[in-house]
Amino acid sequence: MIINLCTYSLKSSPMSIVTQNISKTYGSGSLAVHALRPLSLTIPNNIFLCLAGPSGSGKSTLLQLLGLLDLPSTGSIRINDTMVPNTDSPIRDQLRAQHIGFIFQRFHLMERLRVYENIALSLRITHNKTLHNETELIQEALEAVQLSDKINRYPKELSGGEQQRVAIARAICKKPTLLIADEPTANLDSQTSLHIIKLLHKLHQKQKMTIVCASHDPLLIQGATHQGTLLDGSLEVDL
């Protein structure tokens, strides 16, 4: 299946992520689960794609492949103009550090590090050193998620919604090519979810972020520029 999300001409719109026939199969033989069928997907800059679909349809699998957290069973991925190696290589780590911001359903903050340090950690891994303007970058990211006043708190002193906003700040501080969110609101109540959804929309519109997310939340799906539905490992996109 080939899906091209470019609504503009190819030249004027730099493509961020291109996948070619990526698929993922767990297990083998009669126990094999085809979590994702071969998929060629072009994700240009400044798109907001939201994937829907029942549980077990392969949403997480696709996001993990896009986020370079897992190796595809077949196919390849290109980020901007770099081919992502399909072997276990430090280049994958480097590409992940520079281009991917991943937001997890369970936030995954370092419990014993302050908000500031959690974000700094991401920056230091990306740049492999402490930047001289680290503080400004962190403040900028925290402003975007409206948490500037909580910069010295520990994660456990924050509400679930606030923790997820810290996780978003951690993902966007390094200005990734692609922001990926796997059911970012699934662990939050509806009021807090709304806040996160608005925040993602704002990041897309104001900061021109490229976002791919998976969610069941109608509000999040409706606000995206593109909607996709996964069914048994196959993607259908409404253009």
Added chain:
Amino acid sequence: MILLLARNNIKQNPFRNTLTGLVLLLCVSLAILGHGLVMGIDTSILRGYTKSATGDFILETKDSKPLALPTLSQSFQWTDRLVVKATIIEDDIQIPVVLVGYNTKRREKIFSTQDWLTSGSWPQQEHDIATGYQLHSMLSNQEKPTIAIEDPALGLYAQSYTISGVVRTNNPALDSRSIWLPNETLSKLLNTQTLRNQILFKGEPPTSTPNGWLLSSAYDKAESMLSINKVRKRVLTSLYIIILAMAIIGLISTTLVNMDERNKELALLRSLGMNKHSITTMIITEQLILSTLFVVMGAFLSGGINYYLSENGIDLSSQSQALGSISVSLLLYTHFSIKWILLSIMGTIFLSILPPLFFVWRSSSIQPIELFGKQI
């Protein structure tokens, strides 16, 4: 960044890290103290013997047959001690003993009695004797033992005595075999003032040995006891190796468990783009800091104890008396070796690094997402 993460790790689970630290501390202490004890066994015997021994030098007759006292040059310092081999006759049983005669007026000077424990009193009456405490327990149901000096040439002299006191010198050879009695009492038993088969004295070694006599130092005597010690040493060494192996297994498994709990943390770091090299550096640095801290602490502690024991020894016999039944006579000295302490420190640190290395190797050979387990 590594320091940031190390701080996170230490704060993340202080209990887990303290536990690992304590195991490390235990391990290095075991290595050091165990080695000190095993290697100290010989030293203990030698020092125990020479400390409470009967003299610096011993003149003994060949075949232990009593001879007339040789004329000794001026350089000898007669210690006013007479030592004669004899037997206690108890119905069918004969117990070989050593009769230690002494000048009653100079007893305190002849023996270093300040380290000895005596219950009852030193012989006062004509037929009083004191016995070594291990010998005493063998004689416990005999109030008036009969002591005999048997020699084909001299005939049999036997006499019954009353035990007035029990002496504990911490010299196993003495405690298990000695009978203490004034020179006069001994002379009466010998029936002569001049026949001896053993003479002890302090001072310079004699330039020539009198005819019919053999000269040895107390140290030589003690050394001959080391052969008896060989079995004990072998058992102790095996025990040491077994305990040390168990400690090492404990150390490795604790460190491994410690690491296993960190999968989620590593999953996050890798999803943020941290590469294997940095993760390895991080884990090893953390482990090194933790290990060094506790291992050096443990080494100082056990090394200190070891040093103290090697200098002063510990009297296990008084401890065992407090416990009651078992009568072990042992003045324990440990062997102190800086070399072994350094080796223990390095060995323990090295061992504590292995599990993390294995862990990093394993966790970095799978994809970050698998590290998260089912909890994305």
